[in-house]
Each structure stands twice: as structure tokens, then as C-alpha cells.
Amino acid sequence: MEFFASIATLLREWLSNGLGLSATSTELIATAVWTLVVILFVLINLIVLVWLERKYGAFFQQRRGPNRLGPAGFLQFPVDIVKVLGKEDIIPAAADKPVFKIASICAFVTTITALAVIPFGPGMVLEDLNIGIFYFIAIGSTATLSLLMAGIASNNKYSFIGAMRTVAQMISYEIPMVFSLLGVVMLAGSLRLSDIVAAQQNMWFVIPQAIAFLVYFIASIAETNRGPFDLAEGEQELVAGYFTEYSGIRWAVFFIAEYGNLVAVSSIATIMFLGGWNAPFGLTFLPPFLWFMLKVYCMIFVFMWVKWTYPRIRIDHLMHFGWKFLIPVSLANIVITGIGIFVYNSIGW
């Protein structure tokens, strides 16, 4: 594990000393390599997640799920990839072609860039920004744009309605999400994600911030467009929502972005509330990176559990719930956290 933690430093040393490159080119190459690692991380996660989603879905529905290719159907993904790549790339005649083409890539890019600040272990971070969580939220907001682009450029009524819903939903649920994270930031006293993880060495923030955790959990379901808040897709009334007109690899890129988002919001939940890479109860026999991934996958399991259990909520109920319940609750949580910090400091334990 030490090797993995210091691999970035080793790479840099090798580039500058071994190959004798200048400081600028060393930095450029090292960053490029790490970016590639993050993209690979998203793709590997995608493979596992698609399989898990199918298996969990089957488990919840008393089915078997994929079971033909490889152990427990795990090798289904190469077949899926071949299928998706083999599909005809259809662009509707009346679509806004440049925007239509760029939208799916935009969705993927936002996901990758959001993952740039996430520390997967001590030192295992692409860019440990001092405003890490702020950056994550800002990038997360731009994801809305790519869906809007896809919906409007398709020139399809279902896509259009889906895109409008997405905007309404994502903007409404961004607010409680940010407010819920604010309580954690107040406790940790930093926006840097590695500092927040370090502040949870003794107690995970899920204990003092239980309400914020629930608010974050609900808001992030809406943020990732998963059931029961998957109104943007809304199969039963909107066919497939904003990506109705997409096919083949363009559709698959949206799919990758969706699962990448799932990993990203689960990672943020782990970092902000579940102690990041810190091992619980001093169980340090697993390396920090594995603890982190374990927690992320626990979160993902809960996300899938909710998705496979509940029917879809109606859009106006969703709005009422967001504005009339989640935002007041998250605001109250900030006030209570503030009072708590003040009392704690004035007693001066």
C-alpha cells in the first residue's frame, strides 16, 4: 500500500531525475498519467456497477440476473460493449447536430472532472484543492447543462419535456445538497476534502450530522437521476427522457456518465459523512484505499436498494418535497450545528 500511496512521487522522481525532463514537462506528464488513472477508475467501476445493478435488481426481484457468461455472468460487459459499439449511430435529421453530438461528451467530462478532487486514500488524489467540496458542487451543477443540451438538441418532444424536468429537479435539489454539506464543512473547518477526512479520525460526521446525511442522501438520488427520482428519464411517460434519440455509443457515454456520477456522489458521501479512508473501530488490516471503496460500495448498494424498491414520485410532489421539506430541514441543521459549535467552544472542553 505504501507503494500505491507514493507512486505519484516515484513517477515524478523518475521523470525528472531518470529522464532528466524539466519541471514543467514532469508536471504535465504526471498529471496526464493521473487523469488517465481516474478515467480508468471510472470505467472499471462502470463494469462492476453494471454487473452489480443487474445482480442486485435480480436479487430484489427474485430472479437470477445474468448468469451465462463468466462466473455469475460477470463477463456480460464485453458482450454489451460489442453490442453498443456495433449499433448504428443515428442522429435525427431535424436535430441540432453539433449540440447533439457534444452533449453526451459533456456529460462524461463533468463526471471525470468531478472525480478529480476526490481523495481515494492518503495522498491518492489528482488535485487536492483547498476548495475541494466547492469545486465538486460547482462541477456537479454543470452536469445539468449537458442533459439540457441533449434534450433540446434532439428536437423530440419527449426529450424536451425530460430536459425541462431535469433542470427543474436538479436546480431544486442542489440547494439542500449544498446546505447539508455545509454542516460538515463547519465542523471540519475546511473545504479541502483531505482535511475533512482527517477531521473524522475519531468520529465520523454521520453521527453529529445524521440529518444532514439523510438530506444529502435524498438530494443526491435526485442529483444522479436515479429512482425514485428518475423523472428526467421517466420511461413510463417520456419513453427515455432526454436521451430518447440517442443510440449506440453516444447513449453508452450517457450511461457511463450516470454511473460515474453515482460513484462520485457516493464518494462524497463517504468522505463527508463516513470517515473517508479511515478504518472504523481501528480495524486497519485493510489498506485505506480498500476501506474507502468498501464504504463507497455500501452507499451504492443503498442507492440501488432504494431504486429497485420504490415507484417513481410525481414531479410536483418532488418539488414540494425539495422546497418545503428538505431545504428548511437542511437550514435548521446548519443553525443547530452553528449553535452546537458555539456551545462547544465556549464550554471549552
Added chain:
Amino acid sequence: MLKTQELTLNLGPQHPSTHGVFRCVLNLDGEYITKAVNHTGYLHRGLEKLAESRTYTQFIPYNGRLDYVSGMMNEMVYVQTVEKLMGITEEIPERAEYLRVIMAELQRLASHAIYVGCYALDMAGFTAWMYAFRDRDDILDFLEAASGQRLMPNYMRIGGVANDVDEDWLKRLDVLMDKMPAAIDEYDGLITGNEILMARSIGIGPVSAEMAIDYGFTGPNLRASGVDTDLRRDEPYGIYDRFKFDVPVLPEGDSYARYRIRILEMRESVKIVKQALKDIPEGPIMAKVPKVIKPPVGEAYHRIENSKGHLGFHIVSDGSTKPYRTRINSPCFVNLGIFPEMAKGMHLMDAVVALASIDIVLGEVDR
């Protein structure tokens, strides 16, 4: 100044939640429906005309293609109409009558299981759909064992039924019927009491008793509007007068009531099957009917309580081997008529739920 404009949306004929090839043209103000127009006929196969060029026996398998989720009941009403026309209603052997009731009620259970599953699925409750289909599959196994077919059984015959069932079939069915109430309890846990589902279906698409009668609602939809009617009890056909069962009636008339009435009816169907299993006598399964069926000149109308409502057959005979005219009165088509009225002013998401709640099967709407 920004201008707003109504959006015309073609819901169907290829759409995930129109339950087949039903097309509805919606005028949308935002996501609210200002006008809905039904367009049917995409699955029209001319079954009524086909009947005129088939002999009476040959037409039996076509009935499975009417409402393809309740084939047994369609066949039952057809053969009973022909029997009425021939005047041999009293000659049907006891065992055949019991088997008909068992099959019809099993089919009702299967059909309602589809309804329950699809109703949840139209709100993206995919898991609930799988639970309902698990039980439907158990039932279809029995229909398959008796008739050789799962969907289009071709089991009823003019004068009886095609195949007898053995002791083992009856015993295993008894075991399944003992398990069935527990499975229905599972739907209650997963679907009926679900907070989101309740929020989405209570008060959606309300139909008052007067409106329901005016639009010709029949069957479970009418009972969900508070009208106490059931052909099995009011004008018993076959041997339905021998069974004790309740007719559930709910006063609300909204989508949720239409859903719950199906759950209640499933429980009643289980009761009927259990009574029939207890009383079923030994004996022949076919009456002595001529090989070539030539009903006397005349006409007959017969209707039964289908899983969707009153399914009626009107057959006119000119004394030959083929009917002069066959007319099918389909409950689905009649029930669908209320949808434009219901959908007016509704949210698009609610319209899908309301459409699911009136339980249409396009095979019967278009015939």
C-alpha cells in the same frame, strides 16, 4: 413578450405505457393535458368478420386473441353463447362446469396479477411487477398443464372442456391456492401501502358512480366507483350460483380504488377456486353434442363477468355450420372511452396512471 404554445404529443402507438398499440393524441400545456383524443384500431384483425367464415368450433381458439391475458374466460363466454343458441346449456356435465369455473377464476387471478404488476410498473415499480408475474406464472403453469398452452388455451369446447385434469393437478392447485393469500399480502406490503404509490394514485382520475354508469363502465372499474354489481352473483351463469363469495365494492372511484378492488377480487377468486376444488365431482367432461354443430336459426346473447368487465357475445345463426354474424361487446373498449374525459386537466404522469388503472388490453379494444 414570451409566447407560450400548446404542445401536441402523440402518446403511442409505440409507447411503453399504452399497454399495446393504443395511440392517444394529447394537447399539453406544459405538462398538463388540455385535450386527449383516443385513436384505436392498430391491432384490428377483424375477428368478428373472421368468425363468419369459420365453423363454430373453429372459432374457439380465436377467443384467446381477444383479451390475450384472459383467454379462458373469453372462450367460456363464447362456448356458453353457442350452447345457449343450441339450447344445451343444461346438458353440460358437472365436472366440465366445475373445471370451467376453476379455469375462469385462475385466469382472473392471472389477469389481475398482470393488472397489479402493470399498475406498479407504470409508476416505475419494476420489482412489484416481477412479484406479480411470479404468481401469474405459477397459475399459468396450471393452465398449461390442463390445456397445453399458457396464453391461448383453446380449452373450452362446445358442450364441455377439451381435456380432463388428474388428481395430482387438483392437489397441487390446492397447495397453490393455500399459498396465494400470502402472495397477495406481499403485494399489499410492496405496492398497496407504498407511500409514493398512494400519493400518486389517491384522487387520480376520479369517476363518480353516475359518470361510470353513463360511460358504460362494467366489472371491477364500476365496483370501484361504488356500484354493487357482479354478473357472477346477479345473473349467475354456469354454476356460479353454487359458490359463496363476496363482491367487494369501494366508494372512492379513483385510481387507487380501482387498484385495490383488484386485490380484493383476487382474494375472492382464491375462495371460489378452493370451493370448486372441494366439490368437483368425477364424471364425463363432454356432453353429447353432434360432430358438426348446426344451431337452429335464431340468435343468442350471453355475457359473463370477465376480469375487465362484462364480455358479451351476440351470435346470429342462419342454421348453417357458420354463424351469420358474431358481435363481441368488449369491456376494454367501453372502459377506454372515458379516458379523454378523465385525462383532461391531468398531469402527464397522472394520465399514465389513470390509463393503467382502467385496465385495457388492446387485443380486445381493437378486436
